[in-house]
Amino acid sequence: MKSLIQQLVETPGPSGFEYEIRDVIREGIGADADDVRVDALGNLIARKGEKTEQGLRVMVSAHIDEIGLMATHIDDNGFIRFTNIGGINPLTCYGGRVRFMDGTRGVIGMDGLERGKMPKLSDLFIDVGATSKAGCPVKVGDVCGFERPFIDLGKRMVAKSMDDRISAAIAIEVLKQLKSTPHEVHFVFSTQEEVGIRGATTAAFGVDPDVGFAIDVTRTGDTPRPGTKMAVALGDGPAIKVRDSSFIADPRLVDWMVKAAKEANIPYQLEVLEAGGTDGRAIQMTRAGVPAGCVSIACRYIHSPSEMVDTDDVENAVKLLVKLLGEPILLG
Amino acid sequence: MTKKIDEALKIGAEQIELLEKLCNATAVSGDEHEVRQIVLEAVKPIADEVKVDALGNVLVTKLGTGENRVRVMLAAHMDEIGFMIVKKHDDNLFAFECIGGIDERQLPGKAVLVGRDHLPGVIGAKPIHMTTAKERQNKISVSEMRMDLGPEIGDKVKPGDRATFATRFEELGPSIRAKALDNRFGVAILIELLRHAPENIDLLAAFTVQEEVGLRGARVAAYAFDPDMAIAVDSTPAYDLPTWDAEDENVQYNTRLDAGPAIYVMDRATIADRRIVNLLVKAGEEEQIPFQFRQPGGGGTDAGVIHKTRSGIPSTSVSVPSRYAHTAISIARKDDWEHTLQLLHAALRRVTPDLIAGERRD
Numbered sequence: 001m002k003s004l005i006q007q008l009v010e011t012p013g014p015s016g017f018e019y020e021i022r023d024v025i026r027e028g029i030g031a032d033a034d035d036v037r038v039d040a041l042g043n044l045i046a047r048k049g050e051k052t053e054q055g056l057r058v059m060v061s062a063h064i065d066e067i068g069l070m071a072t073h074i075d076d077n078g079f080i081r082f083t084n085i086g087g088i089n090p091l092t093c094y095g096g097r098v099r100f101m102d103g104t105r106g107v108i109g110m111d112g113l114e115r116g117k118m119p120k121l122s123d124l125f126i127d128v129g130a131t132s133k134a135g136c137p138v139k140v141g142d143v144c145g146f147e148r149p150f151i152d153l154g155k156r157m158v159a160k161s162m163d164d165r166i167s168a169a170i171a172i173e174v175l176k177q178l179k180s181t182p183h184e185v186h187f188v189f190s191t192q193e194e195v196g197i198r199g200a201t202t203a204a205f206g207v208d209p210d211v212g213f214a215i216d217v218t219r220t221g222d223t224p225r226p227g228t229k230m231a232v233a234l235g236d237g238p239a240i241k242v243r244d245s246s247f248i249a250d251p252r253l254v255d256w257m258v259k260a261a262k263e264a265n266i267p268y269q270l271e272v273l274e275a276g277g278t279d280g281r282a283i284q285m286t287r288a289g290v291p292a293g294c295v296s297i298a299c300r301y302i303h304s305p306s307e308m309v310d311t312d313d314v315e316n317a318v319k320l321l322v323k324l325l326g327e328p329i330l331l332g
Numbered sequence: 333m334t335k336k337i338d339e340a341l342k343i344g345a346e347q348i349e350l351l352e353k354l355c356n357a358t359a360v361s362g363d364e365h366e367v368r369q370i371v372l373e374a375v376k377p378i379a380d381e382v383k384v385d386a387l388g389n390v391l392v393t394k395l396g397t398g399e400n401r402v403r404v405m406l407a408a409h410m411d412e413i414g415f416m417i418v419k420k421h422d423d424n425l426f427a428f429e430c431i432g433g434i435d436e437r438q439l440p441g442k443a444v445l446v447g448r449d450h451l452p453g454v455i456g457a458k459p460i461h462m463t464t465a466k467e468r469q470n471k472i473s474v475s476e477m478r479m480d481l482g483p484e485i486g487d488k489v490k491p492g493d494r495a496t497f498a499t500r501f502e503e504l505g506p507s508i509r510a511k512a513l514d515n516r517f518g519v520a521i522l523i524e525l526l527r528h529a530p531e532n533i534d535l536l537a538a539f540t541v542q543e544e545v546g547l548r549g550a551r552v553a554a555y556a557f558d559p560d561m562a563i564a565v566d567s568t569p570a571y572d573l574p575t576w577d578a579e580d581e582n583v584q585y586n587t588r589l590d591a592g593p594a595i596y597v598m599d600r601a602t603i604a605d606r607r608i609v610n611l612l613v614k615a616g617e618e619e620q621i622p623f624q625f626r627q628p629g630g631g632g633t634d635a636g637v638i639h640k641t642r643s644g645i646p647s648t649s650v651s652v653p654s655r656y657a658h659t660a661i662s663i664a665r666k667d668d669w670e671h672t673l674q675l676l677h678a679a680l681r682r683v684t685p686d687l688i689a690g691e692r693r694d
Binding site: 015016017019022038039040041042043070071072073075076081083085122140141192195198199201202203205206 | 581583597598603604609627628639640641643644645688691692693
């Protein structure tokens, strides 16, 4: 699974520009889905199973976009000004390396770096080594993602865009391991989550599910001085979301997921995320409303070029989801 | 290569007269009646179907004649930023609130027109004679301002009435000076495109309401039309002014006057479908119509809700640039307006089912 994860996290795919990563996902799914389609916003939707009498139409959504940058102006000396795609912290930009979709590489610079002063995005620029405006290969509107290789620390893994490629890897693995299910499961590899849960909004309308889950990363409270108190920690198991600031998980689903984890002896933790949202909101709010939940992967340093997750959490998330999707869903 | 512009797609006296009528009308979000009447009068004789929906959007269908016609939605919002009367005080002074994005610092001393009868008033403020140097350093908040309508006229004003800036439309050589160019430009362009609708597509023109308060009209319009693709036609700020320090390059201008229609790649509400962006670029290049890219970044248009409708709709936006948007008065160029009309027409003529048949891709 680690080689799939490495391939997923090292493929660029800022929101709205998911065509490369979509091809990698399609290849990863291979012949294991019963049907694969792509909708107007670029969501890849892979169906597995037929709805039986005890079954439901289930949407499982993991977003494949990542945060990135877009060029807004090329100045007379060939420096590139940019804007953010998704939540970019200027603090993690300076000195960073980027790769444009056409392969052009560059570094992020800034003048007048002062100690103790938080830079603004407008203070920063991308330098692709051009010596003039005419010689700059980048045009206004071109898009880049951060470039940082995957590192395997054994129990822990680090990469850019673990948010949310780790969930895409989990979804692919679940799709492959799910040998029998009473449900018609639609695995949605969604686009444009980082700019406001847009892909999952149209995917949920199209799938029209009876019930749905997001898979996404969540923050942790296990670093030296986490600021906000949070019960989630790396290695404590997949996190069953109770709420985040975008939606409140259906309590019947939360109870059912907890029960299933206990039955199968899979470690789990409960997640209350005070700031952050997932595709679960889009599923819950589509059409006339849908019961929705979320399985989260604890992740440190989210939206930095070095996001860290725990290998056991990933494996246990796969186990939990395979169990959940293999059984009837009883909403008490 | 010669410019292959259809002579019909020109801005002449008739188009300017219509834009003048549109700009001078009052249509603050939620009460778009006046502009809607002008639109209905213009489109009824030329459309296959005209509907006014529950929110007040005007939905116009103009069918093409070819085979396999793509259903293309164009959206232009009819509403404008403005004010609402909140409370009447003694002496016919009225407390008010802003509707849509308005910089309060620009309000004192501005002439306004209140209600459907366009009653004249003024937003008052303490004159310089009475203020201290310290007071003049502070912003006056809108809650401290009043609209002054005076005796007799003020008697006809009640809470809930809308008001706009009193600016009247003027032609200044190659330029236009008016209020509400955002987005009467879009409205005028859609009417003109309906008059000269390309035969290869079904043109679904939505004249939308309540854009300035959160893209509300376009949301239900897109649901009703359920189109194959969409372009929002709007007006966007041009901040192409010199920097204080001549050594410094202006790197945040959004758009520039005289540089043609502004094609959107990304704003806060939409990441454009590049297939439509590329179509617009191709149309501009092949017909030698000038165009520019709006700097990616903030702002939003009706495309922000249209593209998320139902199972998703490939979308982008095209805007006419204008300076000083969302203030009492804006300046724009007739050429930019004409080129926007021509670019959209050229792009629509090139729409084929192949354009959106495949996957979204750069």
